[in-house]
Amino acid sequence: MGNYENMGPSKIRELIRHQEITGPTAGMSKGYTQANLVILKKEHAFDFLLFCQRNPKPCPLLDVTEPGSPVPAMIASDADIRKDIPKYRIYRDGVFTEEVTDITDYWEDDMVGFLLGCSFTFETPLLESGIPIRHIEENCNVPMYKTNIQCNKAGIFEGPTVVSMRPMSPEDAIRAVQITSRFPAVHGAPIHIGDPSQIGIADISKPDFGDAVTLKDGEVPVFWACGVTPQAVAMESKPAIMITHAPGCMFISDIKDEKLSVL
Amino acid sequence: MGNYENMGPSKIRELIRHQEITGPTAGMSKGYTQANLVILKKEHAFDFLLFCQRNPKPCPLLDVTEPGSPVPAMIASDADIRKDIPKYRIYRDGVFTEEVTDITDYWEDDMVGFLLGCSFTFETPLLESGIPIRHIEENCNVPMYKTNIQCNKAGIFEGPTVVSMRPMSPEDAIRAVQITSRFPAVHGAPIHIGDPSQIGIADISKPDFGDAVTLKDGEVPVFWACGVTPQAVAMESKPAIMITHAPGCMFISDIKDEKLSVL
Known part of the structure; x- marks a missing residue:
C-alpha cells in the first residue's frame, strides 16, 4: 500500500x-x-x-x-x-x-x-489540522444513519438524507465546521451537531450502514450529509x-x- | 423605489x-x-x-x-x-x-x-465592505465581455465564457476575492485579475454587453464569470x-x- x-x-x-x-x-x-x-x-x-x-x-x-x-x-x-x-x-x-x-x-x-x-476529501484536511477521526483510529467503516431529513424530490427520486457521523470534542467540532465549509463540492459543512434524536436517529450505537464507533465523555457527534444518500x-x-x-x-x-x- | x-x-x-x-x-x-x-x-x-x-x-x-x-x-x-x-x-x-x-x-x-x-448577490457584501463598484457609481450597466475561455461542452450546448468586469485597487481586489469566494452559488471568486488580453479581450473600453466604465490609474480590472453565459x-x-x-x-x-x- x-x-x-x-x-x-x-x-x-x-x-x-x-x-x-x-x-x-x-x-x-x-x-x-x-x-x-x-x-x-x-x-x-x-x-x-x-x-x-x-x-x-x-x-x-x-x-x-x-x-x-x-x-x-x-x-x-x-x-x-x-x-x-x-x-x-x-x-x-x-x-x-x-x-x-x-x-x-x-x-x-x-x-x-x-x-x-x-x-475522503475532507477527512485529509481534518487529520492535517490534528483532528482525530474515530473510525480511522478504530480501523472500521464510518457509521452512517438514515435521518428524518427528507431530500428535495425530483421526478421519481425521493427519500431521506443519510448522514455520516464523527465524534469530536466541541473545539474540534468548531474547527471542523470551518474546514469542511471550504469544501462545498464534497458535502461541505456538517448538517447537524449534537442530539441525534433531533434528526430522527433513535440509537447512535446502531448505525444503518457502516460500523458503530466509540463516543467518549465530553464529545459531541458531528453529522455530515453522506454520499450513500x-x-x-x-x-x-x-x-x-x-x-x-x-x-x-x-x-x-x-x-x-x-x-x-x-x- | x-x-x-x-x-x-x-x-x-x-x-x-x-x-x-x-x-x-x-x-x-x-x-x-x-x-x-x-x-x-x-x-x-x-x-x-x-x-x-x-x-x-x-x-x-x-x-x-x-x-x-x-x-x-x-x-x-x-x-x-x-x-x-x-x-x-x-x-x-x-x-x-x-x-x-x-x-x-x-x-x-x-x-x-x-x-x-x-x-447582485455578491455586490451587496462588496459594497458593505466599503469596496466601491464603478458601474453603480457611474449609474450604468456592468461591462461584460466574451472571452477565449471555452465552457465545458454538454450535448448541443457550447460556447465561450462571458465575464463581467469591476475595476478595483489591488487591495480591494484581494478583499473581493475573499468575499466572493464565500458565494460559490453565485459565480464565486473572480476568474481573472489584470491583463484583459490574457483572456482574449482586445479592448477593455469596448464591452460586448453592458456599458464601458472608467478604469482609474492604479486600478486593476477584476473579472467574474457572468450569468449571461x-x-x-x-x-x-x-x-x-x-x-x-x-x-x-x-x-x-x-x-x-x-x-x-x-x-
Missing part, C-alpha cells in the same frame, strides 16, 4: 483496469479526489441530475458523463468508468444481483455515469438497471483534493 | 404579477437573491442542466422547475415563473422575436425553467423556442443573499 499511496491516479487506474487491484481504494493516490459512482439509463438521467442539483450536500456531483460515453472528461479524461473501478455492483429493479470487476458487458449506449464526491434513493426507485461502485472501491480521479476548496 | 427596497419578495412578485411593476428590479427587496431565467423545452433540459453542472461558475443554478411546472419550489414556493418577472424575451430558433410581460400563453406542458444566480450559449444552439427574462428584469426569490454564503 505504501507504494500505491504515492502512485499517480492514472497508474493506479491502469492497475485496476488490468485487475491487479480489485479491492478498496482508501489511501491510494494520496491527495487525489476519490468518487462514488452511479450509472443509470438516459431515461432516468434528467431526474437524477435534478435530484443531485436540488440536494447538493448529500449529492455533490463531480462529473456526469455524456450519454453513452464511459469517459469522465472533467475529472479524468483518459479513464473508462466501465473498467477503472476495482469492483462494481449491479442492481436490477432495485435488487443487488451481482458483483463484477468490469462492466463492459453491461454497458448500454444510453447509459450515463454520475461521479459524486466523497468524505443518492445510491439509496436511486435504489428505492427501482430502476430496471443501476450500476454502482462496491463499498470502499472508489473511482480515483485526476483532481487534487485541494482544488475542490473554495478558500 | 424606497418603498420597493424594503418590501418583501412575495409582495413585489404580486405587484409584478398584476403588472404594477414592469421594469428593472435592481434594488427591490433588499437582501433577497434575484435570479436570471432561462426556459427551454424538456428535450433540451438534460443537456442544459448538464451544461450548468459542468460550468458552475458562469451557470450557478439556484433552482430548476419540474418539467411542466411553473413553480420554482426551492426558492419561492408560491411563485409562478410565467407571470412573476416584469418583462420576458421570446427567442425562436435563436432569434429574439418579442418582449412580453406575461408568458402564460407561451407556456407548454414540457417546459423547464432554470433560475440562475446573478452578481448560459443565455448566450443557449441562444447560439438555436432551440425552436427559448424564453428568458429581459435584461435587468429579474426574478426575486425568497432566499436571503446571506443564505448562499458557505462561510
